[in-house]
Amino acid sequence: MRFGVAPDHPEVKVVQHDFQQTIDDPRCRFFGNVTVGSPALPLSALLSAYHATVLSYGASSARRVEVKGSHLRGVGSARRFVDWYNGHPSAMNDDVEVPGANVVVVGQGNVAIDCARLLIKGKAGMHNTDIADHALSAMASPSWHDVTRVTLIGRRGPVQSAFTTAEFRELAGLEGVKVELREDEMRVGEEDASVREMADSRPKKRKFALMKEIQQQHAASTAPRTIAFRFLLAPVEYLEDADRPGYVGAVRCQKMALVPSPSSPSSTTAVSSGQVEVLQASLVLESIGYLSTPLPGLPFDSVRAVVPSIHGRVLSSPSSPAFIPGLYVSGWLKRGPTGIIGSNIADARETVSSIVEDLRGREHEKHGMDVERVRQASGDGRLVDKEGWTRIDQWERRAGEEQGRGRVKLTSLDQMLRIAGV
Ligand code: NAP
Numbered sequence: 001m002r003f004g005v006a007p008d009h010p011e012v013k014v015v016q017h018d019f020q021q022t023i024d025d026p027r028c029r030f031f032g033n034v035t036v037g038s039p040a041l042p043l044s045a046l047l048s049a050y051h052a053t054v055l056s057y058g059a060s061s062a063r064r065v066e067v068k069g070s071h072l073r074g075v076g077s078a079r080r081f082v083d084w085y086n087g088h089p090s091a092m093n094d095d096v097e098v099p100g101a102n103v104v105v106v107g108q109g110n111v112a113i114d115c116a117r118l119l120i121k122g123k124a125g126m127h128n129t130d131i132a133d134h135a136l137s138a139m140a141s142p143s144w145h146d147v148t149r150v151t152l153i154g155r156r157g158p159v160q161s162a163f164t165t166a167e168f169r170e171l172a173g174l175e176g177v178k179v180e181l182r183e184d185e186m187r188v189g190e191e192d193a194s195v196r197e198m199a200d201s202r203p204k205k206r207k208f209a210l211m212k213e214i215q216q217q218h219a220a221s222t223a224p225r226t227i228a229f230r231f232l233l234a235p236v237e238y239l240e241d242a243d244r245p246g247y248v249g250a251v252r253c254q255k256m257a258l259v260p261s262p263s264s265p266s267s268t269t270a271v272s273s274g275q276v277e278v279l280q281a282s283l284v285l286e287s288i289g290y291l292s293t294p295l296p297g298l299p300f301d302s303v304r305a306v307v308p309s310i311h312g313r314v315l316s317s318p319s320s321p322a323f324i325p326g327l328y329v330s331g332w333l334k335r336g337p338t339g340i341i342g343s344n345i346a347d348a349r350e351t352v353s354s355i356v357e358d359l360r361g362r363e364h365e366k367h368g369m370d371v372e373r374v375r376q377a378s379g380d381g382r383l384v385d386k387e388g389w390t391r392i393d394q395w396e397r398r399a400g401e402e403q404g405r406g407r408v409k410l411t412s413l414d415q416m417l418r419i420a421g422v
Helices: 010-024 043-049 078-085 110-126 133-140 165-172 183-190 192-199 202-218 343-359 371-377 386-402 413-420
Strands: 053-055 075-077 102-106 149-153 177-181 225-230 233-241 244-260 268-280 283-286 313-315 323-329
Touching: 010 386, 043 053, 043 323, 075 078, 078 110, 078 133, 078 283, 102 110, 102 268, 110 133, 110 149, 110 165, 110 225, 110 283, 149 233, 165 177, 165 202, 177 183, 177 202, 183 192, 183 202, 192 202, 192 244, 192 268, 233 268, 244 283, 323 343, 386 413
Parallel strands: 053 323, 075 283, 102 149, 102 283, 149 225, 177 225
Antiparallel strands: 233 244, 244 268, 313 323
16 A cells, blocks of 8 residues: 555555554554565464464566567666655665656556556646655656656557556546547447457446547647557567667557457457557656565465465465465465455455364464564564554654645655664
């Protein structure tokens, strides 16, 4: 929630009250600044101390496109960009610049939409949010050009786009922004393959209807900034800017065509049509999905990038029917990086039901981990407990109040630990 939800979506962050309620429960102990899977705290130590260990650490890495020119400055992952503007300590020293007015985002999911919205709103639209201070300063610096056009490219058609209707509707309501959808590309949504997909999915049908409505409403717009959706385009090379050696200047794309997917004829896949198109871009963000990473000693399905499990019970390997007793998984690490925050409720319920079933009738012979043992496991001994977290939270909220923002996030781990008093 702290590093994933967009800074201009405070209403989504209300879920933090649920987290607070949980750690306020006297039966709950909170330990922060602890790395599970480190030599000091192997997974096996948790399994011996607790009846149930639930891994729920999400997806901290990102899929990359890997085409020629990926090394150019100005080409990066949306994941890293999100970490940077959301104040993740690992990204606080990233040198992000926007040297021109045109940005291309590869991918058409909600993360791509978040990045596009933030770039098009600029500092003026983000100053009263909890965006990281370093991002606000960068947006005000001379190396941050005013973004007037963000193009989100998708390799399939409008019906197959991955963003949700609410996120698209929000873009269409931004002041001074035109949402551009090309008529020829929108027509792909009316072809057989897409019509079949919509017949199986009311949300897709509703989203496509809204896209058509917005296309017409915005067609004659003369708004100064544009968010353009381009379909049936896949990047094949990032091209160097002739005026700025070492920097990206454009994206060469191949035009795609939709065909039924060989594995599932009711869905579609994209194949090259042989034509190419070049889009100008001084910043390219690849937003093609997140990836979970394994922990030492943890079974991992590297094809799907998830921990293999059945109903939340972790399997000893992707091909084995045997479970690891006491080990469970939930969230993106269990099902892959899909769904909105609410999707995790059903997911967590399933895992918790498995735990309750497994624990029924068991002797309570495990007593959890002694706090001193956890402190040793935190490496430098700087363990953050609930009181420490409360001090960080209060500091951030107070700093936020002074600036008319929800919170000012601490982005330096060292500063956080000092304020936590450890
Ligand atoms: P996503 O929803 O899976 O979208 C990934 C996009 O990348 C799709 O358009 C996909 O197209 C495209 N793509 C994948 N591989 C590609 C490739 N090799 N070349 C070109 N395009 C490729 O992922 P996401 O945007 O990272 O979002 C992750 C999850 O977080 C989603 O469930 C999202 O809803 C959620 N989220 C929600 C919110 C919110 O509720 N406001 C905000 C942010 C994130 P294909 O379909 O053709 O593969």
